Amino acid sequence: MSKHYEHSSFREKLIEHLFIGEMLKLSWLKDDCQLEVMKLEVDNAGCDIVLEENNVFRIYLKVLSLK
Template identity: 50%
Template structure:
C-alpha cells in the first residue's frame, strides 16, 4: 500500500495548506495583503473554507485528485448552494512532487450563487446497509467532471474566485 493511501488525511491537509499558501502569495504579490481564510468548526454544510478577498466572499468545498486519477465525478452537499458564493475547487496534484495544478472549478462568479444542483443525480452511500442496499443520500448530489471549468494556474484560480468584473 502506498504512502498516498496510508496517509491520505495527512496528504489532504498538505494539499489544502499548499493551496492556501499559493493564494496568500498572490495576495501579497498584488499588494493587497487582504485575503482572509477561515475554517468552519463543524463540517456539515458542504464547505471546507471561507475565503474573502477583493470584495468577494467564497464558501469553498475542496476536492483533490492526483494527476492521472480516473475520478470522473464528485459528491457535493446541497447545503453548499445556500452558502454565499458557494463553489468547489478540485485540486489536481503531482503524486511525486505534490505540485498543484491544474484545477477544476464548479461555481458562479464572485458573489453569485452556485449553479442549481437539484437536477443532478442523488448520491448513494458507498456501503450497503444490513440487507446490502445502498441507500440514497438526499442531501448529496453527483457532479460529473464535465460540469467543472478547467483552470490551468493558481493565478487564474485566484481571479476566478475573487475578481469582480
C-alpha cells in the first residue's frame, strides 16, 4: 500500500501545519502579526482552518486526493 493512503492522517496534519506556519510567517514579515488562526475540532461542514486578519475571514476547505 502507498504511504499516502496508509498514513493519510499524518500527511493531512503535516500539510496543515506547514500551511499555517507559512501564513504566520507572512504575517510576521509584514510586521503586523494580526493573523488569527482557528482550527475546528470537528469539521462536519468540511472546513478545516479559518484565518482572520483585520476582520477579513478566509475559510480553507479540505481537499481530497484520490492518488
